[in-house]
Amino acid sequence: MAEKVQPRIMKGLRDFLPEDMVKRNYVIDILKKTFESHGFMQLETPAIEMWDILSGKYGEEGEQLIYRFKDRGERDLGLRYDLTVPLSRVSAMYQHKIVKPFKRYQIQPVWRADKPGKGRFREFYQCDMDIIGCADTMADAEVIATAWEGLKKLGFRNFVIKFNSRKILKGMVELSGAGADKETDVCTAIDKLDKIGVEGVERELLTRGVSEEAKDRILEFIKIQGTPQEVILQAHSRFKDSEWAQKGIEEMSALRRLLDFMGVPESNLMFDLSLARGLNYYTGPIFETVVEKPKIGSISGGGRYDNMIGQYVGTPIPATGNSIGLERIITVMEELGMYPENIGSGVKVLICRFPDEDLAYSMKLASRLRSEGISTEVYLNSSKLRGQLGYAEDRNIPIAVIAGGNELKEGNVVIKDMTKREQFTTPDAEIAAKIKELLG
Amino acid sequence: MAEKVQPRIMKGLRDFLPEDMVKRNYVIDILKKTFESHGFMQLETPAIEMWDILSGKYGEEGEQLIYRFKDRGERDLGLRYDLTVPLSRVSAMYQHKIVKPFKRYQIQPVWRADKPGKGRFREFYQCDMDIIGCADTMADAEVIATAWEGLKKLGFRNFVIKFNSRKILKGMVELSGAGADKETDVCTAIDKLDKIGVEGVERELLTRGVSEEAKDRILEFIKIQGTPQEVILQAHSRFKDSEWAQKGIEEMSALRRLLDFMGVPESNLMFDLSLARGLNYYTGPIFETVVEKPKIGSISGGGRYDNMIGQYVGTPIPATGNSIGLERIITVMEELGMYPENIGSGVKVLICRFPDEDLAYSMKLASRLRSEGISTEVYLNSSKLRGQLGYAEDRNIPIAVIAGGNELKEGNVVIKDMTKREQFTTPDAEIAAKIKELLG
Numbered sequence: 001m002a003e004k005v006q007p008r009i010m011k012g013l014r015d016f017l018p019e020d021m022v023k024r025n026y027v028i029d030i031l032k033k034t035f036e037s038h039g040f041m042q043l044e045t046p047a048i049e050m051w052d053i054l055s056g057k058y059g060e061e062g063e064q065l066i067y068r069f070k071d072r073g074e075r076d077l078g079l080r081y082d083l084t085v086p087l088s089r090v091s092a093m094y095q096h097k098i099v100k101p102f103k104r105y106q107i108q109p110v111w112r113a114d115k116p117g118k119g120r121f122r123e124f125y126q127c128d129m130d131i132i133g134c135a136d137t138m139a140d141a142e143v144i145a146t147a148w149e150g151l152k153k154l155g156f157r158n159f160v161i162k163f164n165s166r167k168i169l170k171g172m173v174e175l176s177g178a179g180a181d182k183e184t185d186v187c188t189a190i191d192k193l194d195k196i197g198v199e200g201v202e203r204e205l206l207t208r209g210v211s212e213e214a215k216d217r218i219l220e221f222i223k224i225q226g227t228p229q230e231v232i233l234q235a236h237s238r239f240k241d242s243e244w245a246q247k248g249i250e251e252m253s254a255l256r257r258l259l260d261f262m263g264v265p266e267s268n269l270m271f272d273l274s275l276a277r278g279l280n281y282y283t284g285p286i287f288e289t290v291v292e293k294p295k296i297g298s299i300s301g302g303g304r305y306d307n308m309i310g311q312y313v314g315t316p317i318p319a320t321g322n323s324i325g326l327e328r329i330i331t332v333m334e335e336l337g338m339y340p341e342n343i344g345s346g347v348k349v350l351i352c353r354f355p356d357e358d359l360a361y362s363m364k365l366a367s368r369l370r371s372e373g374i375s376t377e378v379y380l381n382s383s384k385l386r387g388q389l390g391y392a393e394d395r396n397i398p399i400a401v402i403a404g405g406n407e408l409k410e411g412n413v414v415i416k417d418m419t420k421r422e423q424f425t426t427p428d429a430e431i432a433a434k435i436k437e438l439l440g
Numbered sequence: 441m442a443e444k445v446q447p448r449i450m451k452g453l454r455d456f457l458p459e460d461m462v463k464r465n466y467v468i469d470i471l472k473k474t475f476e477s478h479g480f481m482q483l484e485t486p487a488i489e490m491w492d493i494l495s496g497k498y499g500e501e502g503e504q505l506i507y508r509f510k511d512r513g514e515r516d517l518g519l520r521y522d523l524t525v526p527l528s529r530v531s532a533m534y535q536h537k538i539v540k541p542f543k544r545y546q547i548q549p550v551w552r553a554d555k556p557g558k559g560r561f562r563e564f565y566q567c568d569m570d571i572i573g574c575a576d577t578m579a580d581a582e583v584i585a586t587a588w589e590g591l592k593k594l595g596f597r598n599f600v601i602k603f604n605s606r607k608i609l610k611g612m613v614e615l616s617g618a619g620a621d622k623e624t625d626v627c628t629a630i631d632k633l634d635k636i637g638v639e640g641v642e643r644e645l646l647t648r649g650v651s652e653e654a655k656d657r658i659l660e661f662i663k664i665q666g667t668p669q670e671v672i673l674q675a676h677s678r679f680k681d682s683e684w685a686q687k688g689i690e691e692m693s694a695l696r697r698l699l700d701f702m703g704v705p706e707s708n709l710m711f712d713l714s715l716a717r718g719l720n721y722y723t724g725p726i727f728e729t730v731v732e733k734p735k736i737g738s739i740s741g742g743g744r745y746d747n748m749i750g751q752y753v754g755t756p757i758p759a760t761g762n763s764i765g766l767e768r769i770i771t772v773m774e775e776l777g778m779y780p781e782n783i784g785s786g787v788k789v790l791i792c793r794f795p796d797e798d799l800a801y802s803m804k805l806a807s808r809l810r811s812e813g814i815s816t817e818v819y820l821n822s823s824k825l826r827g828q829l830g831y832a833e834d835r836n837i838p839i840a841v842i843a844g845g846n847e848l849k850e851g852n853v854v855i856k857d858m859t860k861r862e863q864f865t866t867p868d869a870e871i872a873a874k875i876k877e878l879l880g
Contacts, residue, residue, distance in 0.1 A: 018481030039817030377479030
């Protein structure tokens with residue numbers, strides 16, 4: 001055929017070989033089960049969206065990272081950039097068909113034409129759960145508590161769920177005297193607190209045209225610390241002159257109580273007045289789950305965005321959601337050795353291949369073992385026994401069965417425990433039981 | 441925000457709402473379990489491939505259907521068109537890491553810039569299993585038998601697995617006197633037999649420059665019919681002067697025997713000398729699973745392609761694979777009502793929401809039920825009870841729990857069976873047991 005082509009993929013893309021897939025599936029299965037046990041239902045949307053659906057949603061910098069192309073009909077298209085915009089489109093398109101509140105989860109890849117780097121990919125999975133059509137803080141509590149439960153089931157400990165409200169931030173800007181038009185600037189600046197420290201935020205606020213006086217007030221506000229209950233009390237008196245802030249504080253108070261009902265202990269909650277989150281579209285509670293030990297940063301985050309779907313429908317539809325950092329979780333669990341041993345459904349038994357007259361028996365035995373729930377393969381090539389056992393070792397298949405020759409004529413097979421390097425001559429009727437015993 | 445955008449997707453693309461996903465997941469789960477029980481392992485590859493990897497693989501018409509674009513670095517890229525080319529690339533890239541024979545399955549979407557029509561989409565899932573690094577007919581038998589088992593588990597009956605060999609077709613062209621350069625033309629023509637009938641094939645052969653005499657011989661060859669064993673015997677003598685054909689017949693004979701060992705009854709096999717399959721790259725056994733009743737055509741198909749991976753590696757690496765028509769299966773199962781009732785993990789219990797003092801109890805009860813494996817949600821909005829029960833009905837939630845007021849003070853809840861419209865006052869300790877009883 002054609003001349004040799006160098007087999008390769010673009011930087012920032014990844015092939016997931018079976019050993020990767022086993023881990024990815026382990027994480028995804030646990031999260032799916034958690035979501036579904038809470039009544040979230042799966043949605044999938046196409047990779048390709050019309051350009052005007054994607055456009056104007058991610059800010060100028062974000063929009064440049066969309067893979068954009070035209071099809072033969074000269075339609076302007078783009079690859080999915082996140083799962084929130086497709087959900088908003090779906091909520092609008094099928095608004096009369098979807099029962100609300102609509103609790104959906106979605107686990108699909110997204111694409112970003114970004115410079116790849118450590119942990120930054122051009123294709124990666126997002127794992128989002130959202131509730132559409134519920135303005136009540138119950139919905140925010142539900143997406144926080146469900147994510148938290150999923151992370152616990154994956155083995156994460158020492159969580160802190162930081163929460164705050166865009167309404168409080170709005171009130172804070174109001175009270176600081178910075179001017180309502182500075183809300184985005186203030187949020188962008190204080191969102192960087194963890195990265196650039198107080199002095200950095202100070203500089204950023206001034207650069208963004210916030211007055212010296214307003215800047216000082218803002219820094220004072222975000223210094224308020226303590227247990228959630230203490231922060232609520234302090235904030236309540238400090239922000240008493242802002243209606244927006246008062247509304248936000250009420251929501252935070254309800255959120256705290258609901259999370260308590262849902263089993264998230266207060267010791268794991270942190271009402272953090274400096275939490276701002278970058279995205280423009282949040283309108284109410286915002287939240288982020290941070291693993292403190294080991295220090296790996298945020299592994300989930302989200303918030304309420306009551307105005308997004310309205311763009312497509314014409315009237316506002318309340319929405320809130322939480323996105324789990326699937327790729328980071330998969331990587332971190334690897335680094336910390338958090339995967340259980342023997343995960344995945346790797347094949348358990350290799351039946352070695354013998355000449356044709358014994359092959360019929362081997363095939364039937366394989367069927368029998370599979371019907372007992374034991375993943376089994378018959379060796380495919382006609383290699384020597386040594387080569388076949390080598391294959392079992394290379395593939396980490398724990399059991400090899402040698403079914404042939406005189407032993408088979410007497411109704412027996414040899415079962416080799418590849419890990420312990422023991423072997424057993426076992427009568428036909430007892431094979432499955434013996435293998436189950438060895439697999440433990 | 442911005443002006444209203446019409447929420448829509450391009451024709452030929454689909455959103456899968458939860459009721460669709462439940463069915464898709466049902467089919468995919470059964471197939472995955474079948475593949476894994478045979479030792480096939482999952483692979484995933486990125487949606488975006490370098491253009492030169494995709495180019496030259498699908499014929500001129502196929503290549504025009506690839507979604508092609510450049511990224512900001514002016515790299516020439518395309519969206520995945522099938523799963524065979526990515527597998528071939530992976531087999532070459534990781535050739536020293538992958539243990540062979542490499543049994544992989546892959547279930548991912550592919551994209552075609554095609555005119556959409558009934559059952560023809562611009563994004564659709566493919567579901568492929570392949571074996572790399574095994575030249576033995578065992579591998580062909582394995583991919584046929586595994587697909588067959590998956591289809592049986594999905595509830596398909598009355599299969600016919602048609603099989604043939606490209607080697608026989610090669611020999612047939614040789615013996616017909618059409619000339620070796622006419623092999624592709626002959627295959628393309630007879631591949632249309634089902635669609636255009638014998639006369640159509642006759643015309644097509646002549647149009648493609650096959651001589652009258654050669655055409656007659658070819659039509660005579662492909663008329664040979666009977667049980668696989670009968671066709672093998674007849675073909676053996678008719679094709680005795682072609683070495684290629686003899687090799688092919690030997691393979692078919694081995695295939696038939698191996699499929700028998702693997703539990704596929706001879707009555708479901710059909711050695712069909714007119715089976716050609718469209719794609720250029722096949723080199724040995726080819727096969728297609730056809731459901732005869734109801735008449736829905738082929739639901740899986742594949743064959744051996746020993747020369748494809750060699751393009752990337754430099755030396756030939758044997759490969760064979762079978763592709764299951766996932767989208768067709770999902771649709772047909774719907775049309776024929778083949779999905780079991782109550783599939784999927786829909787939520788089983790709605791706990792109605794009561795005022796705050798009772799909410800803590802509701803949340804804890806929800807946790808308890810989930811830990812017993814019962815998917816449960818607490819109603820999120822503060823609607824009236826009637827509205828909450830309406831939601832349970834709309835979502836097909838079979839059980840509603842009313843936990844509040846005086847009943848709760850006495851330690852009881854009311855459990856409503858939404859299907860039978862019965863209700864039970866149940867003490868706290870017996871709730872889970874009662875719900876399990878009602879769910880059956």
